[in-house]
Amino acid sequence: MIWRHWPLAIAAMTEKHKSRPSSAHALAQSHGRGLACRLGSRDLEAQKPVNRFSCEAILPKIRFMVAALSPPPRWIWQALGWPVLHFDAQAVQASISAARLAQGRLLGLAASLQMADLAALQFDEWTQEAVATAQIEGEVLQVHSVRASVARRLGLPGANTAPHAARDARTEATLDVLQAATQQWQRPLTQEDLFAWHAALFPTGRSGLQAIVTGGWRTHAEPMQIVTPRLGKPDVLHYQAPASGDVPAHMAAWLAWFNTSLGTIDGVARAALAHLWFEAIHPFEDGNGRIGRALAELALAQDLQSPQRMMSVSAQLLAARAEYYAQLQAATGHPVLDVTSWVQWFATRVQHAADASTGHIQTVLGKTRFWSELQTDHPDLSAAQRKALGRLYDAGPGGFVGGLSTDKYVNLTGVSRATAYRDLTDLAERRLLVRTGQGRATRYVWPD
Numbered sequence: 001m002i003w004r005h006w007p008l009a010i011a012a013m014t015e016k017h018k019s020r021p022s023s024a025h026a027l028a029q030s031h032g033r034g035l036a037c038r039l040g041s042r043d044l045e046a047q048k049p050v051n052r053f054s055c056e057a058i059l060p061k062i063r064f065m066v067a068a069l070s071p072p073p074r075w076i077w078q079a080l081g082w083p084v085l086h087f088d089a090q091a092v093q094a095s096i097s098a099a100r101l102a103q104g105r106l107l108g109l110a111a112s113l114q115m116a117d118l119a120a121l122q123f124d125e126w127t128q129e130a131v132a133t134a135q136i137e138g139e140v141l142q143v144h145s146v147r148a149s150v151a152r153r154l155g156l157p158g159a160n161t162a163p164h165a166a167r168d169a170r171t172e173a174t175l176d177v178l179q180a181a182t183q184q185w186q187r188p189l190t191q192e193d194l195f196a197w198h199a200a201l202f203p204t205g206r207s208g209l210q211a212i213v214t215g216g217w218r219t220h221a222e223p224m225q226i227v228t229p230r231l232g233k234p235d236v237l238h239y240q241a242p243a244s245g246d247v248p249a250h251m252a253a254w255l256a257w258f259n260t261s262l263g264t265i266d267g268v269a270r271a272a273l274a275h276l277w278f279e280a281i282h283p284f285e286d287g288n289g290r291i292g293r294a295l296a297e298l299a300l301a302q303d304l305q306s307p308q309r310m311m312s313v314s315a316q317l318l319a320a321r322a323e324y325y326a327q328l329q330a331a332t333g334h335p336v337l338d339v340t341s342w343v344q345w346f347a348t349r350v351q352h353a354a355d356a357s358t359g360h361i362q363t364v365l366g367k368t369r370f371w372s373e374l375q376t377d378h379p380d381l382s383a384a385q386r387k388a389l390g391r392l393y394d395a396g397p398g399g400f401v402g403g404l405s406t407d408k409y410v411n412l413t414g415v416s417r418a419t420a421y422r423d424l425t426d427l428a429e430r431r432l433l434v435r436t437g438q439g440r441a442t443r444y445v446w447p448d
């Protein structure tokens with residue numbers, strides 16, 4: 001039974017052999033223990049006179065045989081030493097430093113923002129993060145409902161005050177999780193927090209039409225698998241998470257690490273490990289991607305000691321979605337605990353997220369400067385001229401394709417052709433725009 005992801009799908013497949021996946025080592029041990037028990041108690045008593053070997057003597061042989069018959073370990077959680085993930089600190093140094101530098105640039109620039117601009121930046125980053133984290137798994141949130149909800153949550157003026165029933169439930173669910181994740185950066189994370197996030201993400205108790213366990217770890221007996229379905233052929237298996245029965249122990253270890261690792265390793269690397277480890281366990285029936293990305297956000301908020309959202313890592317993961325899946329698969333699809341490549345890759349996403357935000361702030365600052373210079377040097381510009389210059393500015397350095405024509409000016413501002421001609425000539429004389437071409441081909445562009 002395939003969930004719904006394409007091309008990658010998290011699927012709870014019907015188990016053919018009801019054996020719980022486990023490492024050869026663990027399997028050998030548990031089989032060994034089972035046998036020791038049987039031989040050691042009632043059966044052993046009954047066979048006492050003819051039993052030529054003691055349990056101790058026979059156990060290593062049994063273990064060896066069981067291990068030899070068991071499938072070889074295949075997934076990261078089957079590696080000996082799991083769950084101690086590690087990475088080559090020297091190899092990740094360059095990408096972590098680049099991420100740190102980008103974060104520093106962003107924070108420095110953000111500190112120079114006016115309150116209103118800072119709020120606008122956070123508003124945009126929240127919106128991007130919510131839309132992107134949902135879209136990674138193909139869920140499309142309506143941008144206008146995300147923007148309205150973010151504005152309300154940030155307490156921005158003019159925020160949507162629509163009653164709860166009128167709000168988009170999926171948008172609210174995604175934002176509830178993002179908000180809860182960053183808001184709780186100062187206190188330890190608990191299993192109950194994660195359950196609450198999960199319950200918030202699936203308020204109807206269903207994922208699509210499928211009823212799922214919400215607000216609790218998955219319990220289904222079928223293995224949790226990531227597969228690519230193929231028409232007429234068997235699915236390609238990319239990853240199999242630990243059995244549901246083992247999830248509580250895996251998550252207890254994850255939570256203990258998360259709550260004690262802050263400050264012991266680099267914060268960006270910690271966010272990378274937190275996300276990867278969580279995805280490797282895949283503790284919920286659904287929503288693991290979104291909750292795992294919220295956890296990475298929480299780790300980054302803890303690292304920066306601030307709940308302020310100033311960049312969107314999910315937007316960068318979405319922009320490189322195929323790579324994101326490939327990197328996860330490369331890390332989880334082998335019984336190897338060295339996750340150096342994943343940490344490097346994740347750090348580069350953080351760097352790009354910070355750079356994108358810095359670019360965004362520079363645009364905002366540039367626009368503020370542009371308007372203030374315009375106000376100082378040309379206080380007598382008409383409303384139509386301001387409107388046209390503003391639209392041209394928002395269109396970016398290249399301006400409108402082919403430049404601003406008299407007709408476009410009329411369409412933008414609603415003035416007559418005669419006024420448009422007069423306004424544009426005036427802007428050219430003030431050297432705010434440059435006239436190019438002649439006759440019907442006349443256009444106005446930004447000076448170089």
Ligand SMILES: Nc1ncnc2c1ncn2[C@@H]1O[C@H](COP(=O)(O)OP(=O)(O)OP(=O)(O)O)[C@@H](O)[C@H]1O
Pocket residue numbers: 008010134136137138139207226238239279280284285286287288289290291292325328329330332333
């Ligand atoms: N090979 C892999 N190993 C481990 N995790 C993976 C792998 N490939 C993808 N993932 C993770 O699994 C996530 C999908 O899991 P899941 O469907 O449970 O969560 P979700 O996407 O939040 O839910 P929904 O489908 O309802 O949006 C991906 O977003 C990604 O983070």
